[in-house]
Amino acid sequence: MIETIGTVFRNDEITPGYKKLTLRFVEGISIRAGQFAMLRPRNAYEPLLRRALAVYRADDSRRLSFLYQILGRGTAALACLKPGDQVEALLPLGNPWPVDAAGSSELAVVVAGGVGSASVLMLCEELIDAGVQTEVFFGAASENAAIGCGLDDFRAMQLPLIITTVDGSLGERGLVTTPFSRRLAAIDGSRSRVYSCGPWAMMKAVAEIANEHGAGCLVSLEAPMGCGFGVCVGCVVAVERKEAGEYGAYKRVCVDGPVFAADEIRWDVAGMSH
Amino acid sequence: MPIQDEADILDTNLSVEIAGVGFRNPVIGASGCFGYGLEFSELIDLNRLGGFCTKGLSARPLAGHPPARIVETHGGMLNAIGLQNVGARAFIEEKLPLIRRYDTRVIANVFGYSEEDYMETIRILNDGEGISLYELNISCPNVKEGGIVIGNSAAAAARLTESARRLSERPLIVKLSPNVTNIAEIAKAIVAAGADALSLINTIVGMAIDVNTFKPRLSYGTGGLSGPAIHPIAVRMVYEVAQVVSAPLIGIGGIASAMDALEFIIAGATAVQIGTANYYDPLVTMKVIDGLSDYCKKRGISRIGELTGATFN
Numbered sequence: 201m202i203e204t205i206g207t208v209f210r211n212d213e214i215t216p217g218y219k220k221l222t223l224r225f226v227e228g229i230s231i232r233a234g235q236f237a238m239l240r241p242r243n244a245y246e247p248l249l250r251r252a253l254a255v256y257r258a259d260d261s262r263r264l265s266f267l268y269q270i271l272g273r274g275t276a277a278l279a280c281l282k283p284g285d286q287v288e289a290l291l292p293l294g295n296p297w298p299v300d301a302a303g304s305s306e307l308a309v310v311v312a313g314g315v316g317s318a319s320v321l322m323l324c325e326e327l328i329d330a331g332v333q334t335e336v337f338f339g340a341a342s343e344n345a346a347i348g349c350g351l352d353d354f355r356a357m358q359l360p361l362i363i364t365t366v367d368g369s370l371g372e373r374g375l376v377t378t379p380f381s382r383r384l385a386a387i388d389g390s391r392s393r394v395y396s397c398g399p400w401a402m403m404k405a406v407a408e409i410a411n412e413h414g415a416g417c418l419v420s421l422e423a424p425m426g427c428g429f430g431v432c433v434g435c436v437v438a439v440e441r442k443e444a445g446e447y448g449a450y451k452r453v454c455v456d457g458p459v460f461a462a463d464e465i466r467w468d469v470a471g472m473s474h
Numbered sequence: 475m476p477i478q479d480e481a482d483i484l485d486t487n488l489s490v491e492i493a494g495v496g497f498r499n500p501v502i503g504a505s506g507c508f509g510y511g512l513e514f515s516e517l518i519d520l521n522r523l524g525g526f527c528t529k530g531l532s533a534r535p536l537a538g539h540p541p542a543r544i545v546e547t548h549g550g551m552l553n554a555i556g557l558q559n560v561g562a563r564a565f566i567e568e569k570l571p572l573i574r575r576y577d578t579r580v581i582a583n584v585f586g587y588s589e590e591d592y593m594e595t596i597r598i599l600n601d602g603e604g605i606s607l608y609e610l611n612i613s614c615p616n617v618k619e620g621g622i623v624i625g626n627s628a629a630a631a632a633r634l635t636e637s638a639r640r641l642s643e644r645p646l647i648v649k650l651s652p653n654v655t656n657i658a659e660i661a662k663a664i665v666a667a668g669a670d671a672l673s674l675i676n677t678i679v680g681m682a683i684d685v686n687t688f689k690p691r692l693s694y695g696t697g698g699l700s701g702p703a704i705h706p707i708a709v710r711m712v713y714e715v716a717q718v719v720s721a722p723l724i725g726i727g728g729i730a731s732a733m734d735a736l737e738f739i740i741a742g743a744t745a746v747q748i749g750t751a752n753y754y755d756p757l758v759t760m761k762v763i764d765g766l767s768d769y770c771k772k773r774g775i776s777r778i779g780e781l782t783g784a785t786f787n
């Protein structure tokens with residue numbers, strides 16, 4: 201974890217509402233898939249708190265990109281950045297996606313919903329590098345959202361890719377959990393490992409489906425964060441009381457996650473707004 | 475490691491003394507915003523820090539409130555963490571040995587749901603080696619049964635201070651709630667009851683509403699407001715309290731720069747605590763120390779304590 205300043209290299213709109221920010225850093229930063237950064241325009245008064253964004257891609261250790269959806273004040277402020285502008289950054293943060301080397305006959309099933317895609321592009325690359333057989337289920341609200349969430353980068357990886365959109369403008373109409381569920385029913389679930397990032401309700405459904413089919417499931421959670429490095433204890437998620445964890449029934453998404461085993465999460469406890 | 479050589483650390487223009495305890499500089503990490511200190515060890519040189527307050531400690535570990543626990547507001551944030559913490563015993567056994575590797579002042583922040591709770595926590599902490607002072611949180615606005623009642627009544631706050639003072643083997647700071655009509659009256663009562671120093675302010679009760687669901691944005695409903703938005707309120711309160719008590723004051727609220735810290739000192743504070751700014755600027759404590767040092771050098775101030783209450787002398 202380092203505290204540093206990034207310089208904006210590019211900040212391009214992909215489709216309306218979705219942008220990709222590429223930052224250059226003076227120092228090399230080694231990133232593992234699933235890790236994130238806390239970012240804010242340098243010396244800004246608005247917003248006060250930095251925003252968590254997954255590292256979308258590492259072009260090299262000094263050039264990192266972030267793919268984001270413009271939602272509120274924080275992401276709107278990032279959207280205004282121009283090449284040459286500076287960004288305060290704390291990174292890399294959080295635990296990475298665990299990727300086991302091939303050899304096991306495991307099938308990796310990656311389920312991305314909306315801008316949750318940003319957390320799994322590097323995961324797919326790591327899975328390919330590790331020689332793990334991988335399939336991707338990519339769900340978005342519409343074609344505009346799907347492209348905005350980096351669909352073309354996923355297409356370029358040439359993995360089996362199933363696309364769904366809620367409005368039917370691209371791929372299968374409906375929720376990504378439908379084809380995902382069909383697929384797990386068709387294969388031996390216990391031989392597959394599911395990786396999922398997206399809205400809370402989607403990950404909850406993915407976790408249930410994976411559980412029904414005996415598949416191991418990992419999720420990367422989102423929560424509004426104050427600091428990103430474990431201090432404010434604001435970004436917690438309720439977990440099963442399996443072991444007496446340091447923080448009892450709640451774990452911090454920023455340092456204990458964002459990647460969790462799905463069966464550790466108390467999906468019944470409401471309150472996760474994202 | 476506890477600070478060994480008092481003379482050595484006092485040999486700088488930034489050093490201050492609170493209740494007989496020397497601090498290398500007046501910059502202290504605020505409770506709940508500095509973890510157990512260790513979280514910052516990768517980011518800043520803890521040996522340069524005046525000191526820090528631990529997250530609020532209770533006799534037993536606490537799970538805290540369900541999410542959502544924080545929400546950003548204009549120039550600040552609301553929190554309702556619910557005082558999640560490892561408990562005083564685990565703090566002593568698991569955290570303190572690691573903290574003792576650093577040469578900085580450790581202030582243990584104490585809270586409870588009843589007077590007995592506070593006493594039990596202090597009793598446990600009395601065994602901890604490497605704690606310099608206690609800070610009594612009588613003002614946490616987040617827990618219905620707790621702080622708010624005690625911190626808002628001069629009589630209840632004085633009673634608790636008296637009991638804590640009797641039991642405490644270390645100097646006692648009492649942290650004031652801003653959610654009162656007359657903070658100076660409460661401050662007087664607490665000092666008369668034996669507090670060695672006062673810190674102020676804790677967060678200000680606030681609320682944010684989700685315009686789509688019509689529900690509060692925090693699960694608890696209300697939360698404590700902190701950050702730059704509260705700075706002028708806090709400076710005013712330090713000023714008011716400085717007029718009526720002679721115990722040392724520690725100014726807290728919205729500090730993000732050396733200038734913000736200086737306002738507190740000039741208003742009457744001996745030291746300051748920095749909270750929320752650590753979240754969005756993890757190096758802020760170091761920047762404020764450097765800024766204070768520059769300010770003193772430029773103005774030929776040989777001891778920062780000369781500035782305490784300066785305008786009003």
Ligand SMILES: Cc1cc2nc3c(=O)[nH]c(=O)nc-3n(C[C@H](O)[C@H](O)[C@H](O)COP(=O)(O)OP(=O)(O)OC[C@H]3O[C@@H](n4cnc5c(N)ncnc54)[C@H](O)[C@@H]3O)c2cc1C
Nearest residue numbers: 252253254267268269271272273274275318422423684685
């Ligand atoms: C580990 C991690 C990784 C992440 N990675 C990514 C990523 O790679 N890409 C990405 O796009 N996102 C990512 N996120 C999510 C991202 O952090 C959030 O989208 C971002 O913090 C939102 O901030 P904001 O200021 O733009 O929105 P906020 O201002 O926080 O608002 C969020 C939403 O609430 C609404 N809102 C605000 N105030 C009110 C109100 N009073 N009533 C009702 N609604 C209101 C806003 O309109 C908005 O829709 C990640 C999160 C985490 C935790």
Ligand SMILES: Cc1cc2nc3c(=O)[nH]c(=O)nc-3n(C[C@H](O)[C@H](O)[C@H](O)COP(=O)(O)O)c2cc1C
Nearest residue numbers: 504505506530553611675676700701727728749750
């Ligand atoms: C998330 C959060 C948690 C806090 N927890 C505590 C606590 O446990 N005990 C306490 O006395 N004060 C607590 N505080 C209050 C701060 O120590 C400080 O008094 C307040 O935030 C005002 O200072 P600031 O504006 O610099 O943050 C907390 C504040 C925040 C933002």
